Amino acid sequence: MKRYVTVVMILGCLMGVFPAWASETGPQQVVEKGVDEVLSILNNSEYQGEMNKKNRDELLFEKAQELFDFYSFAMGALGRSWRGFSPTQRDEFISYFSRLIGETYFAKIEGERLSDLSIRYVAEEFLAPTKSGRQRADIFTEVSHGGVVTPVDYRMLKPSGGVWKIYDVKIEGVSLLGNYREQYRERFMDSPDKLIQEVREKVQNDD
Amino acid sequence: MTTKEILFMDKKREILPGARVAALVIFMVLLCSFPVLASDTPALSLEADDLFAEYESDPKEPSVPDPLYWFNYSMYHFNDKLYFWGLKPLAQGYKFVAPVELRRGINNFFYNILFPVRFVNTLLQGKITSAGQEFSIFMINTMGSLGFERIAQEKHGFKDSREDLGQTLGSYGLGQGFYLVLPFLGPSSLRDFVGKAGDYFLSPTGYMNDSEVKMGLTALDVVNGTSLRIGDYEALKESAFDPYISLKDAYLQLRQNRVEK
Numbered sequence: 424m425k426r427y428v429t430v431v432m433i434l435g436c437l438m439g440v441f442p443a444w445a446s447e448t449g450p451q452q453v454v455e456k457g458v459d460e461v462l463s464i465l466n467n468s469e470y471q472g473e474m475n476k477k478n479r480d481e482l483l484f485e486k487a488q489e490l491f492d493f494y495s496f497a498m499g500a501l502g503r504s505w506r507g508f509s510p511t512q513r514d515e516f517i518s519y520f521s522r523l524i525g526e527t528y529f530a531k532i533e534g535e536r537l538s539d540l541s542i543r544y545v546a547e548e549f550l551a552p553t554k555s556g557r558q559r560a561d562i563f564t565e566v567s568h569g570g571v572v573t574p575v576d577y578r579m580l581k582p583s584g585g586v587w588k589i590y591d592v593k594i595e596g597v598s599l600l601g602n603y604r605e606q607y608r609e610r611f612m613d614s615p616d617k618l619i620q621e622v623r624e625k626v627q628n629d630d
Numbered sequence: 631m632t633t634k635e636i637l638f639m640d641k642k643r644e645i646l647p648g649a650r651v652a653a654l655v656i657f658m659v660l661l662c663s664f665p666v667l668a669s670d671t672p673a674l675s676l677e678a679d680d681l682f683a684e685y686e687s688d689p690k691e692p693s694v695p696d697p698l699y700w701f702n703y704s705m706y707h708f709n710d711k712l713y714f715w716g717l718k719p720l721a722q723g724y725k726f727v728a729p730v731e732l733r734r735g736i737n738n739f740f741y742n743i744l745f746p747v748r749f750v751n752t753l754l755q756g757k758i759t760s761a762g763q764e765f766s767i768f769m770i771n772t773m774g775s776l777g778f779e780r781i782a783q784e785k786h787g788f789k790d791s792r793e794d795l796g797q798t799l800g801s802y803g804l805g806q807g808f809y810l811v812l813p814f815l816g817p818s819s820l821r822d823f824v825g826k827a828g829d830y831f832l833s834p835t836g837y838m839n840d841s842e843v844k845m846g847l848t849a850l851d852v853v854n855g856t857s858l859r860i861g862d863y864e865a866l867k868e869s870a871f872d873p874y875i876s877l878k879d880a881y882l883q884l885r886q887n888r889v890e891k
Binding site: 595596 | 680681682685693730738780783784868870871872876878883884886887890
């Protein structure tokens, strides 16, 4: 028995799979759990009202950081421009960019009545991994609200040893990442600092 | 050699160092079996990644051109002002007096009477099942509630097709042509504009003789619909660096997605 355990441990170490064991959660489970948590924060009476708005937004933003792979999201959004960014500039851009996305969409959800909101998980589709060996999956859902059904798809990534995270959301087939990518497409001549400055001002204006 | 080909070559050249780094990292993981290294993603996700390949438009199918940019941009500006100065305040006032259930009912009513557009276009695309569903939806909702409720979809699980002539033309292989922004109506394309004109002959309001009633109904439809969507356009605008491109891309992506369905 002891020998068996040793062999398994060596094998495990050799394959570097130990971190993977810790994260057996599938992509759809990650989305389901994340959405449930976000909804419970929004429905929690403790966090309702103007006074608690800041606390709640912080909490929501933490959840978003957990759920989203903002690194890949920003990389995809910037497209060709991404190459010109130094690691520090990338970090800076990502921190403002994730704030911008978070604030816009939380502000949008806030105005909605959540009582008649329901989500149906339609399908979970695994795609071919990327060349760098990251697993990919698409989660298809339908959000019903006020009698209107909106398809919402989550595109997900899992680096070897990491956890599943969302890198793009498609609402009625409109990709958020793709939309930003299109906006940045013709701006590869702009300096990284200029693009960082722009997103920073946008976040500050929204406050 | 086009710029696209040059770009492509550029990408190819970059794959090598990326692959080398990836190979090195994998080798190190195997050798040292340090689990920490495996989660060190940035090294793996250099530009050489093929993750975003599908976001690049097909070289054979260029993204929809915008030759009427100056006209479109001024129409975009016009619609934007029309929304913030006219339509939105009107819809907000209306929202204040009309309960949400009523507004949803009216919205469903206007959706229901456009049944001929959806029905004919499902048939034109040979989607017999969808045509049957559309027919059932129309019959059930009209008889059950004069179209004010979505009984067929909510209680019986029927699916909306949301087809129109623009999508039918798209399904025949016709491209968008070029991007177009229409005054009052917003984003469109040459193909969808032609489609909209064709669909007009299938919409009941097109056959009404009394122009005052017709205008009144159209105004109600627009203001009522807007009252249910206040905030959507604002969110899009606030999160965008270039709202014109953002709106254009969202429209074209949406239509592309609908045609593919």
